[in-house]
Amino acid sequence: MLEAHVLLYAAVLVALSPYLLRDSAAHKTTDPSEVNALSAVRSRLIDPTNSLKTWNSGDPCSSNWRGVFCYNTTNDGYLHIQKLQLLKLNLSGSLAPELGLLSHLKILDFMWNNLTGSIPKEIGNITSLHLLLLNGNQLSGFLPEEIGNLSNLNRLQIDENQISGPIPKSFANLRSVKHLHMNNNSLSGQIPPELSVLPVFHLLVDNNNLSGNLPLEFSEMPNLKILQLDNNNFSGTSIPTSYGNISSLLKLSLRNCSLQGSVPDLSRVPQLGYLDLSRNQLNGPIPTNKLSTNITTIILSHNSLNGTIPANFSGLPNLQILSLDNNRLDGSVPSTIWNDMTFVGNKSLTLDFQNNSLANIPNAFNPPANVTVLLYGNPVCTNAQESIIQFCQPQNVEQASESPTNSTRSCPSCPTDRDYERNPNSPMPCSCAVPLGVGFRLKSPGISDFPPYIKAFEIDLTSLLDLFLYQLYIEQYMWESGPRLNMHLKLFPSNTSLFNETEVMRLQGVLAAWEITLSDVFGPYELLNFTLGSYEIPGSSASGLSKGALVGILMGAIAGAIILSATVTVLIVRRNWKYRTISKRSSLSKFSIKIDGVKRFTFEEMATATNNFSDSTQVGQGGYGKVYKGVLADRTLVAIKRAEEGSLQGSKEFCTEIELLSRLHHRNLVSLVGYCDDSDEQMLVYEFLPNGSLRDHLSAKATEPLNFAMRLHIALGSAKGILYLHTEADPPIFHRDIKASNILLDSKFVAKVADFGLSRLAPVPDVEGVLPGYVSTVVKGTPGYLDPEYFLTHKLTDKSDVYSLGVVFLELLTGMKPIVHGKNIVREVTMACQSGKMFEIIDSNMSFYPSECVEKFLSLALKCCREETDSRPSMSEVVRELESIWRMVPDANVYPSEYSEISSNKMSKSSSTSLMIENPFTSSDPSGSDHVDNNIPSATVAPR
Template identity: 65%
Template sequence: MGRELLRLNLSGTLAPELGQLSRMKILDFMWNSIGGSIPKEVGNITSLELLLLNGNQLTGSLPEEIGFVPNLNRIQIDQNHISGSIPKSFANLNKTEHFHMNNNSLSGQIPPELSRLPSLVHLLLDNNNLSGYLPPELLQLPKLLIVQLDNNNFSGSSIPSSYGNITTLLKLSLRNCSLEGPALDASGIPQLGYLDISWNQLTGPIPSGKLASNITTIDLSHNRLNGSIPGSFSGLPNLQRLSMENNNLDGSVPSDVWRNIDFSGNRSLILDFHNNALTNLSNPLTPPANVTILLSGNPICTSQNQLNISQYCQSISVVVPGGSTNNNTLCPPCSTDLPHENILRSPIPCLCAIPLHVDYRLKSPGFWDFVPYEAEFQHYLSSGLSLSSYQLEVSTFMWEEGPRLKMNLKLFPNNTPLFNSGEVLRLRDMFTGWLITDSDIFGPYELIDFIPGWYENVLPRRTESSLSTGATVGIVIAAFAAAAILSSLVTLIILRRRSSQISKRRTAKRIQMKIDGVRDLTFEELSNCTSNFSDSALIGQGGYGKVYRGVLADGTGAAVKRTQQGSLQGSEEFFTEIELLSRLHHRNLVSLVGYCDEDNEQMLVYEYMPNGNLRDHLSAKAKEALSFPMRLRIALGSSRGILYLHTEADPPIYHRDIKSSNILLDSKFVAKVSDFGLSRLAPLPAMEGVAPGHVSTVVKGTPGYLDPEYFLTHNLTDKSDVYSLGVVFLELLTGMQPISHGKNLVREVVAANQSGMILSVVDTRMGPCPWECVERFAALGLRCCRDETDARPSMVEVVRELETIWQMTPETDSVPLESESRCPWTPGRTGTQLSSSSAGGLMMAYQYMSSSDASGSNLLSGVVRSTNPR
């Protein structure tokens, strides 16, 4: 028995009485707006096989009782707001194959006990707040096919070498997990098709073992890997993308990676090696036309000895392919009295029929480019649905963050204009009952919506009148008999809608709107959690309004940003901003938790940062001073967050208001960049890690942090953020404010350096620390604050330099005062000037403004339109 309640626009909470449905096998509330916590009584549904709650507003922790449901095969609780740890009791789920809990707020360690799940096939925990170490015990799972843990914080953990021996594995994705240590040797995984360990802090050489011939995607980019590129990447017949950009790789560019690849059928290959230290060619590059090679940012591109490689050294666009089916046909148009369409591949020429539409998502595909696999996908899914291959068309497809692949499918009747009612119901039940076998290459799927359209009248009508009433309703039906309860399962939703709240909603579009991963909160909820916006809860104030500390009903700490009347946006503009912010997922960016838009109230709700902002910790009034290692870690974390905005956000974003008060610190002093109120969408980057072009815009930002060229030309670029971040670095170095008592921080540090007195401005409260680290950090800050845009480093270079300095710094978070033997300098010592090597030749070219030159120009960060070098 079961009930499919997909996309009914249900709100309210799940009633504990659901636990009385002991014979229920499928519980499907996907893609509604159900809030509250998952009742522990769900653990009493002993016959339950499919628990499908993804795409709601659920909060609270996972009930331990779920771990004692003996027949549970699939847990889909992804894309909610579930917090807390994964219960160890889940180790009892002996029949569970699918463990989908991605895109939540789960924390703590992945329980090693999950290694006792004998049936587990898919482990999807990406986009959470998981930490600790990666359990090596996953090796013990006998059927494991997919491990997807991207965008978590396993700081200090390495990739267990045992993962290289999970012989069943098809996909391993550990992107942006703060992992350290060596890269994984995956040559012992015979069927591996997809490997992504990018955006970590992996070091050492790339393992030279030969990967499986199935492999389509290898992404080792954005690490600190060194050494040469092994020849073992050549001859992989299914390879679509090999990404090694932004490492420290040297030696030769491989010249035959494309060997053994058949480029028929729209096959292509991307080889991305940009921003490394590659110096030469092992052989001349003569790739097929379908191969793209990216080499910019390597010494080989500036070498006089290398000819005929200029086309590989240019910044070109690399876009993940998306698109739609070619609908060109020589057939006459179908009749317009009904929604008929041509069946393009029908054996009956020019047959018109009315299709069903299905919104469908591949949650963890094993490829980078769908086009070569489209025909195989159509055959796979049509076979799974017991249809002929011509009856299924992929109308459109689009890559989403994850990466996940969303598509719209058309299902056509078999050589007739119309489906009969039984066939419509059969197809719906195939999708909603998860009766289609998962594919190795296409991975787990997700039904987003089954759209009957013209066939709506042949489906059983679903009573919704009790769900649309405006008054406060608390309907709890006792479970007299399973059959009776199943016939009215919808009424087991406890509605929390209040007529007064509904009347406040601006439009019908507003009521139905739902943004993945962001909670739609009411004014009453936010008023309650902030003690009616009391002054005691006030933690910040600016031109936009006020920020209050609060605790949501599920215990989540929150910072509520309440916009004042003069700053309200239009509803469409407000939701566009929310939708954009909801797509930003990085451990060094403050996460958007929810929003409120009622009458004349607009509020954004962010995760609460208990250690406040960086500016307060640099103030002379701070109770405890930050040590140099802590300051360096804050600089590195902030830079990684900004680099993500520039190169990984979709679309890319320029922050435009980076300052120390917008860098917040969590309970462990992890830096998180906040306040995107002034941010602007950037043009698409030329390629990952390479700066986009400029945006012409009205100048906005904070005095003391403004890029001088941006101020003068109104051209906002990624280097505008670099300048502002450089000012923050100088704040970290000196403890001083950007503008204070008529002094400009950038000018003061430049003057001190030019006069050989750089140590006179270093904050003595940091305690002793290695001079070489301080010297390189100061040089980096000054390079970022160069007047000329082109003279500033890119964010990739900033992050790389900070990582180098971090490796040189003692590993402890604070340096004891008695350990002066580590630090061959004394704070306050004079007569020291940054060397030209550490400052990158900065002293010879920097145009320093004297006080008279810059008088009255503090709002321009101490820079005037035209100057002469001293």
């Protein structure tokens, strides 16, 4: 074997040597000052996943350092760095001042990492910079005045950090800037009026601590399309009437800004499509002049507006939401708003007039099926007639978080050797291909309902990316606070199974460099991630041999040694398949993870336990990877969660879960047996729980439905596990992703809470001993289970887990999923209870149950799901109430130790108050998904 290797290498070297020698004389290197700058940058970064391993040797430009892209031609004999793109690599540490030495840089991209410290003022020296992208980190400190020196800057994104202090007046010198995204920080002081001279399209400074007056000068901005200032404190300020003269304005959002005065007349803004002035102290009547026919969204709720609802809201063909709730409007309910609208496809209209003083309703009030009218809290609903009672139920207007659904085909399985998937939009039935994953977010869309615009978005994006329409698949989308629209897209190759390297690099470059501009209605976008999966491309290629030369060299080398190499390859493949050996690394030590009592397994042990990861041993799959049932050498059954190659969030969640589970020990928490951390593999090994997840047993496919006692005991076990996290873990932990698929069941149906990849440590006292009540964090979790207050404020508390568990309780009682076809379980159950139809929504698979226990359990679930954090019970109160209900269950003393012997008949014989009912809400439609976030892993049967 050794002699064969030597002969192979010799043959290749002989074939390559003349080309290598010829090229070395003309080979250029990177400017030494820029090499030194990158070395300084690297020294300030913490790279736990070894993403920058290519930075350890060679020349940055000619050795393909990851994220380093260089100019192909220069005049001084050196190569210069053009782009530094280190998007979402789990980097921490700080930004080095030496970045300012990269004097030829056009793109500086550190988005979606965990960087801390301040923005170096030296970045202001890079006058060639076009894109400065630092959003999604933990940067703090003040904004440097020197940023104003970047006269060529087109886009500044520093949003979703912790930057404080004022917006520098020097930013008025950014005479090329089109996009200023500074939202979700702690900026304070007044917005400099000097910014009005800028050619800005999108000014996003929402969710800060800005104060003072709204600059009158903004009405003079010639290109301003989006002005988004929500959640600041312009106390005592009114909206300048001159804002009605911003002719280019498409979106004006001033929600929750402590504004006073009247609503300005915006009828002279010809393209206005989105208006949100809610949650202020605006008063007076609503202007009666006609608004732009482009408008989709009008939100004036939670003010002190009076008078009647004007007729100018009629004749707006694109209107999706008109929200006037919680004002002082009186008179009659309008019935003409929808008269000029055509409802086709998914188009709908919501009219929210709740909590006003509307006293009259027209005769024969009959809105179309696609129009939702909400009148709760108005005098017209007092002693309301049967014909309008349907409009008098309290509701919260929520944006749907569903993913598109596609018809399924009966097709053979796709190949398993790479990340092949079926393209649901492909014109070729059953075709398999390897897609590219794209995390994509609309930062300030001009719409409130996405389905009517999905086709327009697909046409727009594919034409800009130079793709066919069928190559784009919107896998999932969800509305986030802002509101912003988060999507996970998949790009499929056309008429082939794989993109070529050139096409992968083209698509990545176009999206990461903002070389496309979506239609104005969709507003600005941002790239959240670009997942290569099975694709492998270099970080950059600026110099050295051309592709043609390389192909010729390699073909010559292969031709010279083809027989020998084929022989050696066969031997090596056979040997590796049977005796795979992988060098170990100590990445866990970089995280300082405590792993006492947790075994480290080798890859060979995992492969043996799963019969080389045979499909027959696979029991689940989620965003993190696949889950296998394994048998260890000592015959212990385990569940093995194997991270997919190229998973961007895998390493972080991998380490988070080990760190937490290694020190958590409770009967109602899943136990971590060990882990495998080989050089290219990451696996977590759990106790095997044969009864899968709670979601499995609530689905329409469940063969043996759970009776009430079993459901109640699962609820109690889950609550005890979470109570342990909140009160006994040291430090306490917020789970952040409690859902039915993360509650697993052992052989006796004992509930065990699983999946700690998104968990966060609870806050600890500060230097003065004050204990904060929340953790400020980016919203993650699963739609339908998310605490509404956490969703809006980004403040994670123990009550966020209470809300999610309350949703699980409602699932246990009704069998419904949290969100199906736009219906939210909390809303549906609340409405049923308020209308006296509580028992009509109980899961019909739970044929017999003690009604008093069900009523108390349902009441507790709804308390957990209250919108206001402070009005929810604590987890200890939840456990106490569940124990109280448990004591009321007939023959409770026999549970839960012998669940396998319990039948629903036993419950029916023991309870004189049992009822038998049908559940009209239970759906067997498998298309409803309870998982809508590409950053959130999921599974169905075993720990993920």
